[in-house]
Amino acid sequence: MEKADDFMNHESDIVLEDFRAEVAQFLDAAPTPEILEAGRKTTSAFGPYEPVMVWHRILHSRGWAAPEWPVEHGGTGWSVEQRYIFAEEYQKRGLPPLLPNGLRMVGPLLMELGTPEQQERYLPGILAGEDYWTQGYSEPGSGSDLASLSCSAVADGDDYILNGSKIWTTFAQHANRMFMLIRTSREGRKQQGITFLLLDRMDYPGMEVRPIVGLDGAEEQCEVFFPDVRVPQSGRVGAENEGWEVSKQLLKYERGGSAHSPVMRRRIKAIREAAAQTPSPFGGTLAADPVFQRELGELEGDIASQEHFEKLVNSGHSIALDPAYPSLNKVISSELTQRISALMARLVGLDGIPDQREALIVGSNVEALDDDFSLIAMPYYLNSRATSIYAGTNEVQRDLIARTLRP
Numbered sequence: 001m002e003k004a005d006d007f008m009n010h011e012s013d014i015v016l017e018d019f020r021a022e023v024a025q026f027l028d029a030a031p032t033p034e035i036l037e038a039g040r041k042t043t044s045a046f047g048p049y050e051p052v053m054v055w056h057r058i059l060h061s062r063g064w065a066a067p068e069w070p071v072e073h074g075g076t077g078w079s080v081e082q083r084y085i086f087a088e089e090y091q092k093r094g095l096p097p098l099l100p101n102g103l104r105m106v107g108p109l110l111m112e113l114g115t116p117e118q119q120e121r122y123l124p125g126i127l128a129g130e131d132y133w134t135q136g137y138s139e140p141g142s143g144s145d146l147a148s149l150s151c152s153a154v155a156d157g158d159d160y161i162l163n164g165s166k167i168w169t170t171f172a173q174h175a176n177r178m179f180m181l182i183r184t185s186r187e188g189r190k191q192q193g194i195t196f197l198l199l200d201r202m203d204y205p206g207m208e209v210r211p212i213v214g215l216d217g218a219e220e221q222c223e224v225f226f227p228d229v230r231v232p233q234s235g236r237v238g239a240e241n242e243g244w245e246v247s248k249q250l251l252k253y254e255r256g257g258s259a260h261s262p263v264m265r266r267r268i269k270a271i272r273e274a275a276a277q278t279p280s281p282f283g284g285t286l287a288a289d290p291v292f293q294r295e296l297g298e299l300e301g302d303i304a305s306q307e308h309f310e311k312l313v314n315s316g317h318s319i320a321l322d323p324a325y326p327s328l329n330k331v332i333s334s335e336l337t338q339r340i341s342a343l344m345a346r347l348v349g350l351d352g353i354p355d356q357r358e359a360l361i362v363g364s365n366v367e368a369l370d371d372d373f374s375l376i377a378m379p380y381y382l383n384s385r386a387t388s389i390y391a392g393t394n395e396v397q398r399d400l401i402a403r404t405l406r407p
């Protein structure tokens with residue numbers, strides 16, 4: 001990782017402009033119409049699965065799937081400024097985000113805590129977009145109080161026999177792999193009997209995945225059932241009963257590992273354009289309405305702060321090591337996302353009411369009633385209600401921040 005002041009030592013403008021042109025040329029030419037459509041129809045952090053995975057593989061073929069990864073594992077070796085230029089050019093074209101579970105969660109975790117065999121076995125598939133990993137942490141009775149989880153594993157020869165279920169497992173219906181927490185002991189404190197396990201298949205005999213329909217009508221989350229399911233113990237990361245610390249390390253990547261400001265900037269641009277077309281009840285357009293302008297201005301100011309924060313972190317600033325950082329990043333970015341989506345929903349007003357789920361499907365021949373902004377505003381708003389819940393609720397994160405910062 002670069003040192004903080006690398007970000008300040010600007011590379012030659014000419015070199016960076018050449019780099020920008022190279023990125024722009026590729027990003028103009030490489031996405032298929034379906035990938036561009038997926039970008040326009042993205043209403044959550046998890047874009048439409050199939051086209052996003054196709055896009056992941058195209059980026060990988062150019063060596064650009066994982067700019068943040070170390071070069072020895074297939075990263076690009078780009079400077080902070082190059083990574084930022086790439087993100088800017090990416091968002092300018094409205095391209096769909098790659099799915100985070102492999103690239104930003106279990107991938108970095110394996111680099112840090114996986115065995116050399118696990119790294120060799122799993123990292124190439126994550127990088128290439130051949131594998132999709134789902135996260136099996138939460139259970140019907142265990143969300144914020146995750147350590148109370150009860151999905152059990154009993155050792156039997158080289159295997160574990162799993163019993164119990166997981167819930168809210170995002171895109172489990174598409175996944176071919178899962179990282180999960182299991183209870184291997186009921187002795188001592190509840191945190192002490194948890195093990196972190198990788199499943200290299202989602203079709204072990206008996207395993208069942210049932211999708212859940214969300215508030216926005218999408219099937220993003222699932223329940224996963226394990227009735228006497230036999231899986232190999234070789235997928236354990238760390239020692240048996242010592243998975244709690246491993247799980248917390250992954251949560252740091254989940255909460256702190258993504259840069260959100262480029263996509264926020266893209267949404268603000270779309271809001272500005274829509275506001276210039278939307279009549280204000282007081283005459284003129286909303287873009288000229290002082291109340292609207294103030295709200296948008298405040299939002300943009302807060303996004304600029306988040307952007308600065310993300311740049312510091314990306315440049316290796318020590319703030320990224322602060323134990324409060326992942327929770328701070330999660331709370332701020334999720335609340336900004338909710339404010340942006342609420343503004344979008346208000347802009348479309350009654351036009352957001354019709355159920356246009358079919359028009360949202362990539363490749364659908366059902367026409368949207370209006371433009372893409374009106375099509376996605378309400379589903380995006382509804383989906384964004386969950387940003388303050390997933391990856392640990394914001395109430396609990398605030399508690400963690402307070403406890404971390406207490407002198």
Ligand SMILES: Cc1cc2nc3c(=O)[nH]c(=O)nc-3n(C[C@H](O)[C@H](O)[C@H](O)COP(=O)(O)OP(=O)(O)OC[C@H]3O[C@@H](n4cnc5c(N)ncnc54)[C@H](O)[C@@H]3O)c2cc1C
Nearest residue numbers: 135136137138143144168169170386389390391392393395
């Ligand atoms: C869209 C979505 C995607 C998700 N994806 C995944 C996934 O892929 N894999 C996975 O394992 N999980 C996933 N989750 C689950 C998510 O991590 C949990 O929903 C979350 O941790 C909250 O747990 P819970 O739903 O059981 O709520 P609860 O823990 O029951 O919380 C209910 C309410 O009580 C509050 N509360 C609870 N405890 C405290 C406390 N100590 N102090 C203050 N307030 C408290 C909470 O803030 C919340 O408002 C997802 C959830 C959603 C909504």
